[in-house]
Amino acid sequence: SAVISQKPSRDICQRGTSLTIQCQVDSQVTMMFWYRQQPGQSLTLIATANQGSEATYESGFVIDKFPISRPNLTFSTLTVSNMSPEDSSIYLCSARRRGYEQYFGPGTRLTVT
Amino acid sequence: TQLLEQSPQFLSIQEGENLTVYCNSSSVFSSLQWYRQEPGEGPVLLVTVVTGGEVKKLKRLTFQFGDARKDSSLHITAAQPGDTGLYLCAGAEVWDSNYQLIWGAGTKLIIKP
Structure with a gap:
């Protein structure tokens, strides 16, 4: 398994501002992902964070709104830009080491007012 | 893209009862993972099944x-009551060197004492 930490764990932000979420994995992993989740619901993949290259975004998510960095094999950031109340959600970082199993961080609960 | 139908979406039962959660697709997955998520936490991997017909046991699961x-x-x-949580299934879709997890909608399980 992999131990994944995220910062911040929660935040309340004003409309129009940006928030950067950090994700740290305790060991090198092949793939890192960012998800969004409404409480009690399933996960929606935002993007795959590629080491050394641009992230791969899913339909409905764009780089200008959710810029992602992955400078090395253990760290990634997700920025939620120009926030609106619709961005209020739980943001989860995930990592895949090998095989098809993914491990998750504890999540960042974002509230936009 | 494959779909993974998970049912039921919500289940509230008394302690001591038995229950079954289902995940169904019309397509074949390379493997399938089950996760449990508790409020304020990220999903935790319970098990991965890989071979057709495979059965795995984890205590009472x-x-x-x-x-x-x-x-x-x-x-x-x-x-x-400790089984209470959100249960998620995820099927691994693999093609060429690509990979993605297809997520079920989740089953919110409440076990009443």
């Missing part, structure tokens, strides 16, 4: 992968 690798079930025997 029994996981089965269908013979054709299109469906899976999670059976809990004598449910306890």
Whole structure:
């Protein structure tokens, strides 16, 4: 398994501002992902964070709104830009080491007012 | 893109009862994972099933992968309040060197003492 930490764990932000979420994995992993989740619901993949290259975004998510960095094999950031109340959600970082199993961080609960 | 139908979406039962959660697809997965998520935490991997017909047991939880690798079930025997949480299934779709997890909608399980 992999131990994944995220910062911040929660935040309340004003409309129009940006928030950067950090994700740290305790060991090198092949793939890192960012998800969004409404409480009690399933996960929606935002993007795959590629080491050394641009992230791969899913339909409905764009780089200008959710810029992602992955400078090395253990760290990634997700920025939620120009926030609106619709961005209020739980943001989860995930990592895949090998095989098809993914491990998750504890999540960042974002509230936009 | 494959779809993974998970049912039921919500289940509230008394302690000691048995229950089964289902995940079904019309397509074949390379493997299927089951996760449990508690409020304020990220999903935690419970088990991965890979081979058609495979059965894995984790204490009172029994996981089965269908013979054709299109469906899976999670059976809990004598449910306890500690089993309360959101259960998610995820099928691994692999093609060429690409990979993605297809997520079920989740089952919110409440075990009443």
